[in-house]
Amino acid sequence: ARAVGVASGVRGLAQLALSPLGGWLADSQPRGVALRIGCALALCGSATIAYSIAARSLHALFGAMLLWGAHFAAALPASDALFADSVPMGARSKWFTRRYQLTQL
Numbered sequence: 001a002r003a004v005g006v007a008s009g010v011r012g013l014a015q016l017a018l019s020p021l022g023g024w025l026a027d028s029q030p031r032g033v034a035l036r037i038g039c040a041l042a043l044c045g046s047a048t049i050a051y052s053i054a055a056r057s058l059h060a061l062f063g064a065m066l067l068w069g070a071h072f073a074a075a076l077p078a079s080d081a082l083f084a085d086s087v088p089m090g091a092r093s094k095w096f097t098r099r100y101q102l103t104q105l
């Protein structure tokens with residue numbers, strides 16, 4: 001149970017540490033670049049999780065969680081920016097609230 005908490009912490013810390021880079025990437029490059037990088041990190045993270053299960057390796061699991069944290073750091077700022085760009089200025093708070101509520105279901 002402790003290893004699960006550490007793995008979750010690794011993902012969260014990776015996302016926290018790399019989010020400024022993800023925000024910069026989403027603002028300075030076309031949003032598709034950041035989304036592609038995020039998708040590549042998610043694929044690598046998924047493969048590493050599969051390996052960690054097959055090899056019964058906690059270190060590989062921690063590496064997978066690091067990749068997943070990097071995925072969220074790269075993809076979320078770009079997807080949020082795309083969503084904001086697609087909603088009219090005066091309606092953004094309403095639609096962001098609805099989006100957040102749907103992700104909590």
